[in-house]
Amino acid sequence: MPSRNRLKIYAPEAYYHIYNRGVNKQEIFQDTTDYAVFLNLLKRYLDKEHAKDKKGREYENMYGQMELLAFCLMPNHFHLLIYQVEEQAMTTLLHRVTGSYVRYFNKRHRRNGPLFQDRFKASMVSNDDYLLHISRYIHLNPRKYESWEFSSLPYYLGFKQAEWVKPERVITMFKNNEYGQFLMDYEGYKKMLEEIKHDLANE
Numbered sequence: 001m002p003s004r005n006r007l008k009i010y011a012p013e014a015y016y017h018i019y020n021r022g023v024n025k026q027e028i029f030q031d032t033t034d035y036a037v038f039l040n041l042l043k044r045y046l047d048k049e050h051a052k053d054k055k056g057r058e059y060e061n062m063y064g065q066m067e068l069l070a071f072c073l074m075p076n077h078f079h080l081l082i083y084q085v086e087e088q089a090m091t092t093l094l095h096r097v098t099g100s101y102v103r104y105f106n107k108r109h110r111r112n113g114p115l116f117q118d119r120f121k122a123s124m125v126s127n128d129d130y131l132l133h134i135s136r137y138i139h140l141n142p143r144k145y146e147s148w149e150f151s152s153l154p155y156y157l158g159f160k161q162a163e164w165v166k167p168e169r170v171i172t173m174f175k176n177n178e179y180g181q182f183l184m185d186y187e188g189y190k191k192m193l194e195e196i197k198h199d200l201a202n203e
Contacts (some may be wrong), residue, residue: 012087015069015125016096017134017196021077023117028076030109033148035073035103041097042068046164058094065089065116067166070134072141072151079138081125083169094120135170136183137196145183156180 010016022028029035044051045062052058067091070081084090125131139156142148154160156167156179171173171179 007027010084010087010090010122011124012084014132015081016090016122018082018122019077019096019141020094020118020120020176022116024184025076025117028078028105028115029150030075032091032149034105034108038073038078038097038101039071039150040128040143041100042071042093043162045093045163046111048163060092062089062093063163064201067169067170068091068152068164069166070152070156071165072138072148074141074150079141081134081138081170083166091123107196119157131170132173132182139183152185172183 029038044059046066046068048063049063050058054126057195065084067081067083067085069083070079072079075134082090098120105115106112125134137157139151139153140143142151145151145153152165152167154172155165156160158177171177174182
């Protein structure tokens with residue numbers, strides 16, 4: 001029987017927290033090259049500038065169909081926070097990115113078979129408070145989150161800018177760029193964290 005997640009209809013003009021992990025909780029990123037390849041795949045489809053293959057053919061471009069608000073890549077899982085404009089954009093993006101990544105990973109690391117536990121899981125983010133807490137949950141995944149290279153936090157703190165990462169929908173909710181302080185403010189966070197984990201466990 002299909003999982004409950006497979007029966008979901010992903011709405012347009014909506015926020016989603018996307019999550020997936022390695023099969024049997026194995027590592028899906030073994031070194032900096034693996035992380036870079038996955039991020040470049042996201043950029044390939046979401047950047048304003050159309051990417052091309054070695055023969056000069058343009059890859060499918062999804063700029064304007066959805067926005068990547070936040071991300072964090074961990075050794076055995078990843079989190080994405082997106083705003084979906086068009087109904088099928090999220091499904092198309094994850095199919096393209098993870099499919100290409102699995103082919104790359106299996107070839108590079110001389111393995112066969114599935115890499116991810118299952119199809120990605122996506123939970124709709126229903127209000128602004130939850131959107132803020134999800135962004136914090138994502139960025140605080142690494143123990144040393146301030147120095148973790150493979151998250152969107154530098155885009156939130158003003159150290160990086162890119163057309164394919166769009167933190168504005170979140171950071172414009174703060175005055176005077178107080179997002180860094182928001183990350184350090186744990187009051188009320190633990191309760192929300194448990195709610196997020198409960199949602200993920202029931203996807």
